Amino acid sequence: MVVGILKEIKSEENRVCMTPSGVEVMLTSGQTVLVEQNAGIGSGFNDADYAKAGAEIVATPAEIFQRADMVMHVKEPQPSEYDLIREGQIVFTYFHFAASEELTHAMIACGAVCIAYETIVNNDGSLPLLTPMSEVAGRMAAQQAAKYLERAQGGRGVLLGGVPGVAPATVLVLGGGVVGTHAAQMACGLGAKVYLLDTNLTRLRHLSEVMPKNCFPMMSSPSVVRDLLQEADAVIGAVLLHGAKAPKLVTRDMLKTMKPGAVLVDVAIDQGGCFETSHATTHGNPIYDVDGVTHYCVANMPGAVPMTSTIALTNATLPYARAIAEKGWKRVALDVAGVKEGLNVVEGKVVYEGVAEAFGLDYTPVEKVLAG
Numbered sequence: 001m002v003v004g005i006l007k008e009i010k011s012e013e014n015r016v017c018m019t020p021s022g023v024e025v026m027l028t029s030g031q032t033v034l035v036e037q038n039a040g041i042g043s044g045f046n047d048a049d050y051a052k053a054g055a056e057i058v059a060t061p062a063e064i065f066q067r068a069d070m071v072m073h074v075k076e077p078q079p080s081e082y083d084l085i086r087e088g089q090i091v092f093t094y095f096h097f098a099a100s101e102e103l104t105h106a107m108i109a110c111g112a113v114c115i116a117y118e119t120i121v122n123n124d125g126s127l128p129l130l131t132p133m134s135e136v137a138g139r140m141a142a143q144q145a146a147k148y149l150e151r152a153q154g155g156r157g158v159l160l161g162g163v164p165g166v167a168p169a170t171v172l173v174l175g176g177g178v179v180g181t182h183a184a185q186m187a188c189g190l191g192a193k194v195y196l197l198d199t200n201l202t203r204l205r206h207l208s209e210v211m212p213k214n215c216f217p218m219m220s221s222p223s224v225v226r227d228l229l230q231e232a233d234a235v236i237g238a239v240l241l242h243g244a245k246a247p248k249l250v251t252r253d254m255l256k257t258m259k260p261g262a263v264l265v266d267v268a269i270d271q272g273g274c275f276e277t278s279h280a281t282t283h284g285n286p287i288y289d290v291d292g293v294t295h296y297c298v299a300n301m302p303g304a305v306p307m308t309s310t311i312a313l314t315n316a317t318l319p320y321a322r323a324i325a326e327k328g329w330k331r332v333a334l335d336v337a338g339v340k341e342g343l344n345v346v347e348g349k350v351v352y353e354g355v356a357e358a359f360g361l362d363y364t365p366v367e368k369v370l371a372g
Contacts, residue, residue: 001325002032004068005050006061007039010075012283014042014306015313017072017093018321020053022314027054031325034058034068043310065089070324074313075300076103087111088347090329092321094118094133096270097344098245098358107345108361113329117317119242119352120342127242128338129320131178132312134267136302138182138238141265144301145171145234146190148263148287148294155294156261158233161191168192168214172228174249174274175238176203176217179267183236188212195228225249230257237266237274244354245272252276252290260292269297333370340366 003026005018016039018026023033035055037047047057058064064071065084073093077085079102085091088111095116097104107114117129127134142160149169151157162168171187173180176198184196188211196211197220198204207217218224229235229250235258239246246268255277268274277290280299287296302309320339323332333340344352349364356363 001069001328002034002067003321003325004058004064004071005033005035005039005055006064006071006073007036008042008074008303009061009078009080010300013075013300013303015074015300015303015310016040016043016045016306017074017310017313017317019043019310019314020045020049020055022318022321023050023055024053025318026322026325029322029326031322032056034064036061036064040310043306045310070321070329072317072321074303074310076100077106079106082106082110085110085112088113090115090324092117092317092324094130094270095344097352097355099270099272101359104345104350104355104359104361108348108350111348112345113343113347114345115324115329115339115342116344116352117342119344120320121242121338123337127178129313129316129342132316133302133309134178135182136305136309136312137267138179138236139186140301140304141179141183141236141238141267142171142186142190142192144286144296145187145236145263145265148296149233149261151261153294154261154287154289155263156233156259160187160234169233170195170231172225172232172235173197173238174220174225174235175240175268176200176207177238177240179240180236180238181207181211183238183267184211184215187234187236188215192234195232197224197228220249226254226257229254230259232262233259234263234265235275237264237268237278239268239274240271242354245358246274248274248276250275250277255291255293258293261294262292263294263296266295266297267301269299273297330370333366340370343369
């Protein structure tokens with residue numbers, strides 16, 4: 001199979017979907033790997049590194065799309081790429097379809113096989129290809145909350161960990177999954193008082209056992225969220241519904257109860273955001289103010305630390321990319337646990353129920369596509 005590694009073109013996205021060492025592994029299984037010129041520059045990998053690993057350096061994305069059986073990205077295809085994607089071509093990347101009706105319709109129209117990193121699952125229900133970026137984003141969320149609480153950034157002027165004789169900041173984390181846990185760990189490590197909310201009692205018991213003493217796992221409910229918002233200096237939204245839109249846990253009315261200069265960090269923005277007042281921002285223009293509350297809603301947070309993120313992403317995606325290249329997408333979806341769930345849009349059909357529900361589209365069970 002010919003595999004194409006594309007340069008990211010989304011605003012301020014510096015990651016690349018595969019390192020040179022990953023390319024070398026792909027080549028050992030007999031694949032041909034095309035790498036777009038300068039694809040890895042933002043992550044610290046130059047064309048010579050890829051060429052030394054055995055890749056063919058290609059000048060344009062159009063040639064990648066024309067020649068490759070499978071193209072790989074980090075972020076979802078951008079509008080300028082829609083017409084380049086061929087019918088039946090495998091596109092393997094983070095899609096987050098439920099956050100974009102335009103993207104969903106574009107991929108239906110082009111007839112590609114869209115395999116989403118974020119919905120592939122393990123036997124235990126975990127998300128192996130979303131996890132590494134969730135770990136990065138969670139840790140970054142605490143850093144960004146600390147930064148934008150600084151007065152120079154428009155915040156309350158509160159140090160996250162306080163100092164002797166001065167109380168630390170209070171951080172509210174909504175969601176006790178990978179993002180929320182890593183955000184809470186980082187905030188706790190900086191000395192903050194952290195409330196970590198989730199709706200799964202089993203998960204809360206686990207968090208109570210493993211989290212630091214300045215972290216307080218609690219059962220989430222609308223009333224608990226309302227009460228803790230009034231105390232919070234920073235709120236980190238870390239909720240996830242697999243492949244579906246994030247629920248809106250903080251309404252516009254709730255902002256009026258928060259402290260002036262408080263910070264909201266919406267890590268769920270890739271899935272539409274979990275604050276009613278959220279809209280996606282960029283690293284170049286990351287924040288905006290609503291009712292005196294700072295909103296940080298950067299949709300590709302791990303792109304700010306691309307070297308770390310690219311290596312972590314390659315570690316996770318490489319076994320799947322190699323399997324798909326060796327066996328084909330349909331065989332892998334049947335043989336490898338969790339890959340079937342990664343199929344979102346296949347040859348014009350929406351095969352992931354959460355995406356169909358998000359936009360009222362016809363849903364085709366993935367088993368029907370695989371059987372055909």
